[in-house]
Amino acid sequence: MSDEALAKAAGQVVAARKGVPVIQSFFDETTFTVTYVVHDAETRRAAVIDSVLAYDPASGGTSFDAADPVIAYVMDQGLTVDWLLETHAHADHLSAAPYLQKKLGGKIAIGAHICEVQQTFGKLFNAEPGFRRDGSDFDQLWKDGDSFNIGNVAVTVLHVPGHTPACVAYVIGDAVFVGDTMFMPDYGTARADFPGGDARTLFRSLRRLLELPPETRLFMCHDYLPEGRDHYVWETTVAEQRRANVHAHDGVSEDEFVAMREARDRTLDMPRLILPSVQVNMRAGHLPPAEDNGVTYLKIPVNQL
Ligand SMILES: N[C@@H](CCC(=O)N[C@@H](CS)C(=O)NCC(=O)O)C(=O)O
Numbered sequence: 001m002s003d004e005a006l007a008k009a010a011g012q013v014v015a016a017r018k019g020v021p022v023i024q025s026f027f028d029e030t031t032f033t034v035t036y037v038v039h040d041a042e043t044r045r046a047a048v049i050d051s052v053l054a055y056d057p058a059s060g061g062t063s064f065d066a067a068d069p070v071i072a073y074v075m076d077q078g079l080t081v082d083w084l085l086e087t088h089a090h091a092d093h094l095s096a097a098p099y100l101q102k103k104l105g106g107k108i109a110i111g112a113h114i115c116e117v118q119q120t121f122g123k124l125f126n127a128e129p130g131f132r133r134d135g136s137d138f139d140q141l142w143k144d145g146d147s148f149n150i151g152n153v154a155v156t157v158l159h160v161p162g163h164t165p166a167c168v169a170y171v172i173g174d175a176v177f178v179g180d181t182m183f184m185p186d187y188g189t190a191r192a193d194f195p196g197g198d199a200r201t202l203f204r205s206l207r208r209l210l211e212l213p214p215e216t217r218l219f220m221c222h223d224y225l226p227e228g229r230d231h232y233v234w235e236t237t238v239a240e241q242r243r244a245n246v247h248a249h250d251g252v253s254e255d256e257f258v259a260m261r262e263a264r265d266r267t268l269d270m271p272r273l274i275l276p277s278v279q280v281n282m283r284a285g286h287l288p289p290a291e292d293n294g295v296t297y298l299k300i301p302v303n304q305l
């Protein structure tokens with residue numbers, strides 16, 4: 001017997017979900033990073049945002065422990081990966097984008113200002129002459145306002161510099177992957193003291209994101225578990241950030257924010273994995289070329305950071 005009422009209800013659910021992405025998160029407790037798989041339920045086309053290649057600085061060993069569960073999920077769900085999106089050249093973990101590309105396909109993409117980051121860090125690491133500083137290690141470079149689709153879900157890219165010059169946020173359907181601009185309301189905002197970072201620019205970028213409609217869902221790149229909270233969280237809304245972000249709620253002036261951010265940044269240690277991360281991530285996640293003995297080395301510039 002056909003159930004017309006149920007069919008109508010099912011149609012309503014499908015219509016309401018049109019253009020709303022399905023989001024699965026993977027939290028890496030070693031680097032406090034959230035990797036997202038975002039897909040369109042209708043077409044099963046997908047993007048992976050900010051993947052992690054595990055790295056042990058003591059041994060120099062890499063592993064796929066953080067990336068393999070992402071691959072298993074994509075396979076299990078029967079998704080086709082079109083994009084491997086980076087919000088920025090991360091300073092705290094290595095990207096697994098090339099590994100995921102080999103296993104799943106997809107294009108590796110980042111903000112167009114990555115060329116500035118490649119200039120700065122190419123110089124710091126005295127990179128080999130063959131190291132290209134024009135972004136061409138990536139498959140796609142985004143400018144502010146660029147748009148594309150994941151299946152039937154619309155995506156708009158916003159350039160949100162401040163933490164790094166090349167940071168972008170991905171607005172995917174009704175969800176924004178904010179990268180390192182803001183963190184959860186009770187933790188605040190990203191640091192702005194890396195080369196090319198700037199607190200004033202960061203404030204303008206994050207307040208720009210907070211101009212989006214109040215109900216817009218926001219997904220963080222990290223959660224560092226502030227004092228007073230005992231579980232990791234990474235999803236909030238524009239309304240909640242405007243009401244309660246400890247660094248940048250409505251009413252905090254740009255000058256107040258800059259003074260707070262610069263003072264706090266002076267107290268922070270460099271991220272544990274900044275040196276390995278940056279020299280790999282500036283190459284779209286590829287390791288530097290092996291030397292003539294077949295071994296790949298990562299450099300440690302002494303007294304430079
Ligand atoms: N303890 C972490 C800190 C990493 C870190 O500095 N994260 C950046 C984002 S890449 C940040 O904005 N941190 C803000 C903070 O620590 O208050 C590590 O060593 O990896």
Ligand SMILES: [Fe+2]
Pocket residue numbers: 088089090091092163180
């Ligand atoms: Fe970062």
